[in-house]
Amino acid sequence: MSGSSRLPAGEPRKASQRRRRLGAAPSKVSVSRVWRPEDKVRWRDRVGDFERDVGDGEHAEIMISGRAYRVRLADIA
Numbered sequence: 001m002s003g004s005s006r007l008p009a010g011e012p013r014k015a016s017q018r019r020r021r022l023g024a025a026p027s028k029v030s031v032s033r034v035w036r037p038e039d040k041v042r043w044r045d046r047v048g049d050f051e052r053d054v055g056d057g058e059h060a061e062i063m064i065s066g067r068a069y070r071v072r073l074a075d076i077a
Helices: none
Strands: 040-043 046-053 059-064 067-072
Touching: 040 059
Parallel strands: none
Antiparallel strands: 040 046, 046 059, 059 067
16 A cells, blocks of 8 residues: 555545545736836837727737837737
Protein backbone atom coordinates (compact mmCIF):
# COMPACT_ATOMS: atom_id res chain seq x y z
CA MET A 1 0.00 0.00 0.00
CA SER A 2 1.26 3.47 -0.76
CA GLY A 3 1.70 6.06 1.94
CA SER A 4 -1.06 8.31 0.62
CA SER A 5 -3.82 5.74 1.26
CA ARG A 6 -3.27 5.75 5.04
CA LEU A 7 -3.43 8.45 7.66
CA PRO A 8 -0.17 9.70 9.24
CA ALA A 9 -0.66 7.46 12.29
CA GLY A 10 -1.00 4.39 10.05
CA GLU A 11 -4.74 3.83 10.24
CA PRO A 12 -6.57 3.30 6.97
CA ARG A 13 -8.68 6.14 5.66
CA LYS A 14 -12.47 6.15 5.78
CA ALA A 15 -14.30 5.26 2.58
CA SER A 16 -15.36 8.90 2.13
CA GLN A 17 -11.70 9.98 2.27
CA ARG A 18 -10.30 7.45 -0.20
CA ARG A 19 -11.45 8.84 -3.50
CA ARG A 20 -10.99 12.50 -2.82
CA ARG A 21 -10.97 14.66 -5.92
CA LEU A 22 -8.89 17.77 -6.06
CA GLY A 23 -10.73 20.97 -6.84
CA ALA A 24 -10.22 22.84 -10.05
CA ALA A 25 -7.04 24.85 -10.32
CA PRO A 26 -7.58 28.49 -9.39
CA SER A 27 -8.12 30.60 -12.45
CA LYS A 28 -5.63 33.33 -13.21
CA VAL A 29 -6.95 36.76 -12.46
CA SER A 30 -6.25 39.24 -15.16
CA VAL A 31 -5.97 42.82 -14.05
CA SER A 32 -6.69 45.32 -16.74
CA ARG A 33 -5.60 48.92 -16.55
CA VAL A 34 -8.19 51.61 -16.04
CA TRP A 35 -7.77 54.15 -18.83
CA ARG A 36 -8.79 57.78 -18.46
CA PRO A 37 -9.46 60.28 -21.24
CA GLU A 38 -6.27 61.91 -22.58
CA ASP A 39 -4.04 59.02 -21.38
CA LYS A 40 -1.31 58.18 -23.88
CA VAL A 41 -1.76 54.73 -25.41
CA ARG A 42 0.22 52.59 -27.83
CA TRP A 43 -1.62 50.58 -30.49
CA ARG A 44 0.05 48.87 -33.47
CA ASP A 45 3.32 50.77 -32.89
CA ARG A 46 1.48 54.10 -32.95
CA VAL A 47 1.00 56.49 -30.06
CA GLY A 48 -2.32 58.19 -29.50
CA ASP A 49 -4.76 59.44 -26.87
CA PHE A 50 -7.42 57.40 -25.11
CA GLU A 51 -10.79 58.99 -25.80
CA ARG A 52 -13.43 56.80 -24.13
CA ASP A 53 -14.51 53.32 -23.18
CA VAL A 54 -17.29 52.21 -25.53
CA GLY A 55 -19.14 50.55 -22.64
CA ASP A 56 -19.22 46.92 -23.74
CA GLY A 57 -16.20 46.09 -21.60
CA GLU A 58 -14.15 45.07 -24.62
CA HIS A 59 -13.62 48.11 -26.87
CA ALA A 60 -12.42 51.68 -26.59
CA GLU A 61 -11.98 54.68 -28.85
CA ILE A 62 -8.53 56.15 -29.30
CA MET A 63 -7.41 59.18 -31.30
CA ILE A 64 -4.29 58.93 -33.47
CA SER A 65 -3.33 61.84 -35.76
CA GLY A 66 -6.82 63.28 -35.71
CA ARG A 67 -8.51 59.97 -36.59
CA ALA A 68 -10.67 57.97 -34.19
CA TYR A 69 -10.14 54.22 -33.98
CA ARG A 70 -12.28 51.66 -32.20
CA VAL A 71 -9.90 49.03 -30.75
CA ARG A 72 -9.96 46.19 -28.26
CA LEU A 73 -8.88 47.18 -24.75
CA ALA A 74 -6.57 44.14 -24.65
CA ASP A 75 -4.67 45.45 -27.70
CA ILE A 76 -3.67 48.84 -26.31
CA ALA A 77 -0.78 49.47 -23.99
